[in-house]
Amino acid sequence: MSQGIETPTGKSAFVFSEDFTRYKFAEDHPFNPKRLVMTLELIKQLGLLEEQHLFQPAPATDEDLLRVHDSRYLDAVKRASLPTADPDHFAAWGLGTEDTPIFPGMHDASSLICGGTKLAAELVMSGQYQHALNMAGGLHHAHRAQASGFCVYNDIAVAIAHVREKYDARVVYIDTDAHHGDGVQWLFYEDPNVLTISFHETGKYLYPGTGELTERGEGRGYGYSLNVPLEAFTEDDSWMQAVRDVLVPVLNAFQPDLILHQNGCDAHRFDPLTHLAATTRIYRDMPKLTHQLAHELCEGRWVGVGGGGYDIWRVVPRAWTMLWAEILDAELPEKVPTDWLERWQVQAPFELPTTFLDPVDLFAPIPRRTEITEKNEITVRRALNGTPFLF
Amino acid sequence: MLVESIMTPDVLSVSPDATVQEALEITKKHRIRHLPVLLGGKLTGLISDRDLRDAAHAPETRVEQWMVRDVITCHPLDFVEDAAATIYRNRVGCLPVVSKGQVVGIVSERDILNNLVEMMGVNSPTTRVEVEVPDKPGMLAEIADLLRARRLNASTVMVFPSTTEGYKTLVFRVGTMDPRRFIHDIQNAGYSVVQHPSALDDGEV
Ligand SMILES: [Zn+2]
Ligand SMILES: [Zn+2]
Numbered sequence: 001m002s003q004g005i006e007t008p009t010g011k012s013a014f015v016f017s018e019d020f021t022r023y024k025f026a027e028d029h030p031f032n033p034k035r036l037v038m039t040l041e042l043i044k045q046l047g048l049l050e051e052q053h054l055f056q057p058a059p060a061t062d063e064d065l066l067r068v069h070d071s072r073y074l075d076a077v078k079r080a081s082l083p084t085a086d087p088d089h090f091a092a093w094g095l096g097t098e099d100t101p102i103f104p105g106m107h108d109a110s111s112l113i114c115g116g117t118k119l120a121a122e123l124v125m126s127g128q129y130q131h132a133l134n135m136a137g138g139l140h141h142a143h144r145a146q147a148s149g150f151c152v153y154n155d156i157a158v159a160i161a162h163v164r165e166k167y168d169a170r171v172v173y174i175d176t177d178a179h180h181g182d183g184v185q186w187l188f189y190e191d192p193n194v195l196t197i198s199f200h201e202t203g204k205y206l207y208p209g210t211g212e213l214t215e216r217g218e219g220r221g222y223g224y225s226l227n228v229p230l231e232a233f234t235e236d237d238s239w240m241q242a243v244r245d246v247l248v249p250v251l252n253a254f255q256p257d258l259i260l261h262q263n264g265c266d267a268h269r270f271d272p273l274t275h276l277a278a279t280t281r282i283y284r285d286m287p288k289l290t291h292q293l294a295h296e297l298c299e300g301r302w303v304g305v306g307g308g309g310y311d312i313w314r315v316v317p318r319a320w321t322m323l324w325a326e327i328l329d330a331e332l333p334e335k336v337p338t339d340w341l342e343r344w345q346v347q348a349p350f351e352l353p354t355t356f357l358d359p360v361d362l363f364a365p366i367p368r369r370t371e372i373t374e375k376n377e378i379t380v381r382r383a384l385n386g387t388p389f390l391f
Numbered sequence: 392m393l394v395e396s397i398m399t400p401d402v403l404s405v406s407p408d409a410t411v412q413e414a415l416e417i418t419k420k421h422r423i424r425h426l427p428v429l430l431g432g433k434l435t436g437l438i439s440d441r442d443l444r445d446a447a448h449a450p451e452t453r454v455e456q457w458m459v460r461d462v463i464t465c466h467p468l469d470f471v472e473d474a475a476a477t478i479y480r481n482r483v484g485c486l487p488v489v490s491k492g493q494v495v496g497i498v499s500e501r502d503i504l505n506n507l508v509e510m511m512g513v514n515s516p517t518t519r520v521e522v523e524v525p526d527k528p529g530m531l532a533e534i535a536d537l538l539r540a541r542r543l544n545a546s547t548v549m550v551f552p553s554t555t556e557g558y559k560t561l562v563f564r565v566g567t568m569d570p571r572r573f574i575h576d577i578q579n580a581g582y583s584v585v586q587h588p589s590a591l592d593d594g595e596v
Binding site for chain 1: 513515516517518519541542543544564566567568569570571586587588589
């Protein structure tokens, strides 16, 4: 890295703005910012958030956004943000569709989230904080000139491009959302200093359809895109085995300066959009692993962002509270606080789980577990075999 | 799609008088499998790297002795699927593309496979939905209407015979992250969505 790093203070930063909830497409849209409010309340209820942790982001500037987005796309998003905009005029940009409808103030809401992830990365790279979280971030599907899969601007790519430019840092991007992290992958596909690793449900039936083993980067970036497409109905043990078996050797070989982890929690069995069969156990174990690797490999420099997660009642608040607790190095109680449960149960269409970890017998085992596990092991082997810098 | 859009236009060739050694060197240097043999610009034969390897014990002999004379060709305006069928039926590895008596290109098995992979593959972020419909007119329009009603855009559509007699399979790649309502619409209209994990709940794929 070109710039010296001060001794980290060991503190953890929580980047948040009330205005994050303005990133909202429609009342019945699956991407629902209420999940942020519910999670924040749960974190506060547990006494895990103090004034010293909180950071308010400024919106990303056009300069920040233009590092990864096309200027014509920026113009289109700005025009689509006007109250008078006609949704039919923006189809070429992936906007005004059922997935990514336009809404007034879309540009401001989206650039604020980008500013949040950029701030989280800046706090960590400047050495002021060891770890930082922006749970509103993680919009990994946004492309250079196209909105996709509920994502307008790619906050992750904006943050990575910022630390590449300012610190010349080698970045590893870990994506454990159930969907392939396609936007981030394509934006850094030819960059050997940004290693993208995505674990996801195979694209056979799931959006966006990409994330094949054979997508490995191009030109100088060949080998620096890694994909681990896992079978539908994959459960905790097989998922965690894949994550561990890939991350430990690959991160050790790559020697990153910063780890940025996207923590979409839509691989849960309850998630309505995907077909994986995990429980909240993986949302305790994955941040633990990333945390450990960050301290072993890059002096703790670790930025967490959110991502997908469409069971906003039974999954997201618990998953991301566990994530923040890990970032903070705080112990969580076994049970979800009663006050929080009472507050939200009245609105919830489901019975809210009362413990952070799902009970072991909550779901019946998947009948084809053995075959699914075997197939995933083969996928992991093939992913590792094709990673040139490992050998 | 037409052959001219997927063929390799700049074709390396040899004359019938060239030696086996010379021809071998060209195939090795340019890593090509087939060389058209031209006499005065006219196609008189085709020699493959396999023929040349068989003749390698006689490197000074002439290509003419070893080449295939009845060469199967195609035209730049042929459909790709016709060229594919020709290659498949005649068990050849490539077809020289001939127009007005001149070789204007060559199309190989690989070019065709590449083209098919691209046509069937994922060229934009999409979800795959496979529907089984009765084999009768209007079915594609029925499902397409459901897409339109949901403002959904399909990036590829494939139609092929189903394994169930009297049915067809339609495969859509749809530009949405959330196909649930589209899938419900299909089911409500009385058709079945096949193989989709959403239609299962226990991993009995
Ligand atoms: Zn730590
Ligand atoms: Zn997702």
